[in-house]
Amino acid sequence: MKKLNIVLLSLVSLITFGIFTTQSVKADSLSDQPVMTLGTSLTDSQKQGTISALSSQISGSDSNYTTVTVTGDTLVKYLNPSGSSFTSSSGVWSSALIQKTSSGSGINVKIVDYNGTNNITTITADQYRNAAITAGISDANIYVTSATQIDGSGALAGIYAAYASTGNSLNxxxxxxxxxxxxxxxxxxxxxxxxxxxxxxxxxxxxxxxxxxxxxxxxxxxxxxxxxxxxxxxxxxxxxxxxxxxxxxxxxxxxxxxxxxxxxxxxxxxxxxxxxxxxxxxxxxxxxxxxDTQENRNFIQKIWDSIVSFFQGLFN
Structure with a gap:
């Protein structure tokens, strides 16, 4: 009986270990299919314009993407813990498309014009990239756009939600x-x-x-x-x-x-x-x-020293 209990316990342990190891995923991973996040405040016309602007950035097999709607609740969930004061009724217009890339390719961000205009008024592409690294995202192409002029924070909240939609919530x-x-x-x-x-x-x-x-x-x-x-x-x-x-x-x-x-x-x-x-x-x-960095100043100094040394040699 004692041996049977030991065997059963071992089997349970192996099964449990197998379940958790097969279900574990990297927090910064994304499914192979791109995810498009759309602000809930977009009108039908703006929504189509946003989809057109973002989908134009991908082609081939990547043209098939899943969609996530970003609402005021999304902003509350992901942005309020850091001090923002969004509510469930907050509007969301900025949208994004995130596409998984090969390992080691890094994070690339492009702010896409909407009808020829960049409507992201505050956040720059490099700021998006730095924030994505801090959030734990790696190896992805991120495209951001907005149908109206807006700071662009809704797009980043959408990116966080995109990861959660694939079962890979970020820290x-x-x-x-x-x-x-x-x-x-x-x-x-x-x-x-x-x-x-x-x-x-x-x-x-x-x-x-x-x-x-x-x-x-x-x-x-x-x-x-x-x-x-x-x-x-x-x-x-x-x-x-x-x-x-x-x-x-x-x-x-x-x-x-x-x-x-x-x-x-x-x-x-x-x-x-x-x-x-x-x-x-x-x-x-x-x-x-x-x-005018120290490295550049040192480089310029070396050139100047060489020139001075050259002319000193001539006169001597």
Whole structure:
């Protein structure tokens, strides 16, 4: 009898283990079929226009997509935990299409014009990309559009809902950090509109670099270490004299929140952040080559030293 109980217990354990191992999924994975999220406030005409704008970005087998409707309740569920104050009756117009890509391809975001106009007024493509990394998303093409002028937060809530619709809900702590990140970065960019020597790409490149450096240190990284990393990346992007102390503290607080959200436990986090930084830099070579960074100053100094040495040799 005792042996029978042991055998039965072993079988139950194996079956239970088998169930949980076969049902476990990566939080940042997505089904092979693209998911389109549509704001519930769209009129029939706007809905068709939105579908046309987003579906034009994909072709072939990817043309078959599933649809998720984003409502006020969706905003409440995903955005309010980070401090937003949406209600069930809140309107949603910004929409998105998310498409799974091959491993290592990174996150790519395109803001698609609606009838020839970019109606996403606040959130930039690089801000969407940075937030997606923080939320735990990896290797995806994301297309965003809106039939009316709007900040674009509804589209990101829709992206979170798209993952949930495939049974792969994202970590809410990371989603909260991602939403706070959107607020911090868009706020800094808005405050520095027209400021000489500032671009949104510099800030997002700096933040991506911060994430990569923090991930390299691991989950036990201290606030002092985070502060040093923030300062170093702001300097690398020539923002040290533009970002105010208050804005810098917000960035430091954000990095601490990202550390505490569990994002650093994801092996893809560092890779995605590094890839984003490299991509931003490569797509804006002229901007980053002309920055008055220490690296560029050292390079220019070496050229000048060579010129001086050359002429000194002639005169000697």
């Amino acid at each position: 809410q702590s990371q989603v909260n950090a991602a939403q706070n990140e959107m607020g911090v970065l868009s706020g800094i960019t808005d405050a520095n509109k027209g400021t000489d020597g500032y671009t949104d790409k510099q800030l997002n490149n700096a933040v991506a670099g911060m994430k990569s450096d923090i991930a390299q240190k691991g989950t036990n990284i201290t606030v002092n270490q985070i502060t040093t990393i923030v300062n170093n990346n702001l300097q690398r992007n020539d923002l040290q004299n533009i970002i105010t102390d208050n804005q810098k503290q917000k960035i430091i607080n954000l990095m601490v929140e990202i550390r505490d959200s569990g994002a650093l436990k994801n092996s893809n986090f560092k890779k995605q952040a590094s890839r984003l930084s490299s991509d931003i830099t490569s797509k804006a070579k002229n901007l980053f080559n002309n920055l």
